[in-house]
Amino acid sequence: MSNSQEHAQFSKDLERNNLGPLWDNILHMVTKEPDHDIVPYLWKLDQIKEYLYKAGDILKLGRTSERRVIYLQNPSLMKKGLIGYSTYTLYAGIQLLLPGEVAPSHRHSQSAIRFVIEGDGAYTSVDGEKLYMEKGDCILTPPFCWHDHGHEGNEPMIWMDGLDVGIVKSFAGSFYEPYANETYPLQRPDDFSTKQYSSGSFRPVCDRGLDGYPSPQKSYKWNQVKSVLEQMTEFDPDPFDGYAVDYMNPVTGGSADYRIGTTMQKLTPGMRTKAHRHVHSAVYHVMEGNGYTVIDGVKFEWSKGDFFILPPWRWHEHVNTGDKDAHLFSFNDRPVLQMLKLERNESLEQNNGRQEIKSTFSPEDAA
Ligand code: 1HN
Numbered sequence: 001m002s003n004s005q006e007h008a009q010f011s012k013d014l015e016r017n018n019l020g021p022l023w024d025n026i027l028h029m030v031t032k033e034p035d036h037d038i039v040p041y042l043w044k045l046d047q048i049k050e051y052l053y054k055a056g057d058i059l060k061l062g063r064t065s066e067r068r069v070i071y072l073q074n075p076s077l078m079k080k081g082l083i084g085y086s087t088y089t090l091y092a093g094i095q096l097l098l099p100g101e102v103a104p105s106h107r108h109s110q111s112a113i114r115f116v117i118e119g120d121g122a123y124t125s126v127d128g129e130k131l132y133m134e135k136g137d138c139i140l141t142p143p144f145c146w147h148d149h150g151h152e153g154n155e156p157m158i159w160m161d162g163l164d165v166g167i168v169k170s171f172a173g174s175f176y177e178p179y180a181n182e183t184y185p186l187q188r189p190d191d192f193s194t195k196q197y198s199s200g201s202f203r204p205v206c207d208r209g210l211d212g213y214p215s216p217q218k219s220y221k222w223n224q225v226k227s228v229l230e231q232m233t234e235f236d237p238d239p240f241d242g243y244a245v246d247y248m249n250p251v252t253g254g255s256a257d258y259r260i261g262t263t264m265q266k267l268t269p270g271m272r273t274k275a276h277r278h279v280h281s282a283v284y285h286v287m288e289g290n291g292y293t294v295i296d297g298v299k300f301e302w303s304k305g306d307f308f309i310l311p312p313w314r315w316h317e318h319v320n321t322g323d324k325d326a327h328l329f330s331f332n333d334r335p336v337l338q339m340l341k342l343e344r345n346e347s348l349e350q351n352n353g354r355q356e357i358k359s360t361f362s363p364e365d366a367a
Contacts, residue, residue, distance in 0.1 A: 034279060034313035038087050039076045040295040042361055045094075045117070045305030052096040052158065063178065067103050067149075069093040069161060072283065072307055084165055086309050087281035089333040090260075091165035094307075097122050097149055097157045105148035105179035111259045112141040113162045115285055115329050116222075117305070121153015126218050128187030131194060133159065136222025136287060138247055138264075138329070140257050142214030144175075146184040160285050160307070162331035164259045194219040197250050200228070212251030213258060220247050220256065229266040229327075240276045240347065242267040242318065254335070261334040266327050267291065267320035274353030275317040278345045280334035282310040289326020291319045297358040315348055315355055 011021055048070055055068050071093035077085040086092045095114075097103060099121070114124060116133045123130040127145045141147045151157055168174050196204045197217035207216055225245060232243045244265035247256035255261045261280070267273070267289065275294070284293075285307050292301045296314045310316055310330075320326040337343040347353060359365075 036088070036312060037076045038074060038281065038309070038311035040298065040300065040309050040311055040314065040361070041072075041074060042300045042302065042306055042308040042363070043072055045307070048094050048307075049158065052094060053156075056096055056098055056156070061097075061101050061103055063104060066106060066178075067095060068097070069095045072309070074309060082166070086283050087166065087311060087333070088170075089164060089166040089281060089336070090283055090331065091161075091163040092283040092307065092331075093161045093163075095149075095159055095161055097151045099151050099154050099156070101149075101151050102182055103149040104182045105146050105184040106177060107144050107146045107179070108176040109143050109173055110163045110165055110168050111143050111257050112147075113257055113260050113262055113331055114139045114141070115160045115162070115262075115287075115331075117158045117160060117285070117287075119153060119155045119157035121155070122149060122151040122157040123190070124149050125184060125186070128184050129192055129218070130186065130190040131219040132191060133157065134222060136226070136327075138220040138225075138256070138262055140215060140218045142218075142257060143259075145214070146179055148179070148183045150183070162260055162262075162283060164333065164336070167259065167333065167336055191219065193217055194221065198224055200224060200248075200250070203250055207251070210251055212249055212254075215249040215251065215256050215258075217250050217256070220262075225264045226327075229264065233266070233268065237268075237271065237273075239274045239353070240317075241265050242271055242273055257335070259333075259336050261332040263330050263332065264327065265318075265330075266325050267318055268325055269320055269323050271326075272319045272354075273317045275315045275348035275355050276345060276353075277313050277315050277348075278334075279312050279343050280332045280337050281312045282330045282332035284308050284310060284328055284330040287327040287329050289320055289324060289328075290322035291326050292321065293318045294355045294357055297355055299357050299360040301360065317348075317353070317355060 072086050084091050116137045123132045229243050237243050247262040286302045288304050290303045295316045
């Protein structure tokens with residue numbers, strides 16, 4: 001038997017016994033740099049809304065269909081059977097709640113954040129505290145907190161949900177429990193914690209004993225983040241992110257949700273950031289504005305309402321081509337990468353930090 005035949009036979013013998021030769025496969029496990037098949041992708045809100053309204057006609061909410069949500073499926077991960085994955089760690093979905101509806105109470109070990117896109121008069125109740133949702137608000141549903149949604153207004157309500165589905169699934173850590181009744185009993189006045197914490201500078205003395213897990217503040221109001229970003233505009237922007245803030249847990253000073261990072265960034269008219277890349281991945285929502293993001297040489301043109309995926313370790317820079325401020329909300333897996341000491345950043349040195357644009361994204365080409 002030749003030496004290579006002997007090797008092949010040896011590998012087969014190992015495989016039959018559920019064993020493997022590291023010398024052949026180490027580079028599958030340990031790559032020089034992040035190596036993955038998560039594609040960047042962009043969706044239009046109007047298209048998703050059409051499907052949501054159709055779902056509104058045909059789907060009644062109740063215990064067998066608790067939420068009316070259309071999720072953003074990364075096409076490359078669908079090929080691997082990873083249902084509901086925008087990236088390997090993050091799930092994103094767009095939820096519709098109609099006037100008078102209730103999305104029944106449940107809890108689970110996944111963390112959730114919500115970003116309000118349209119409508120008012122709806123609330124999310126988190127552990128018995130109603131948090132009223134207004135456009136641009138970011139609301140937390142920390143792991144294993146009871147939550148239901150209700151709608152007391154007159155217009156359809158639409159928001160984006162962000163969950164750490166892939167993170168929880170990769171650790172096989174998923175638990176879920178429906179509440180016995182449609183809604184969890186109210187424990188506190190409406191927006192009790194929001195009103196006490198949302199100045200961002202003060203905390204109530206009765207909470208002095210809290211360790212901050214989860215964040216006692218569950219709702220982050222649009223007018224607060226907007227006004228901070230307005231004040232920052234007096235100074236120089238961050239070269240890579242423009243004027244940008246992370247939503248913060250007021251007790252720990254860390255990320256508002258301890259597993260899902262949340263960021264709001266403002267790009268002033270004509271602003272063009274420099275390219276960088278980082279290990280954390282993100283899902284973006286264009287709250288307002290027009291422009292594009294270059295991701296590894298591909299131009300992703302966006303306007304108000306769009307959603308796009310930024311995969312791990314891809315060069316990216318943002319450009320505002322409109323004549324108004326652009327506001328980009330995004331959520332990410334950065335807090336987990338930081339806990340695991342896996343986060344890294346690199347800035348593009350060539351061409352003054354600007355990528356060469358090689359093509360423009362269209363969903364037809366990407367399919
Ligand atoms: C969930 O509980 C909600 O409470 C939304 O509104 C989306 C996606 C996956 C798993 C649980 C909600 C979800 C979810």
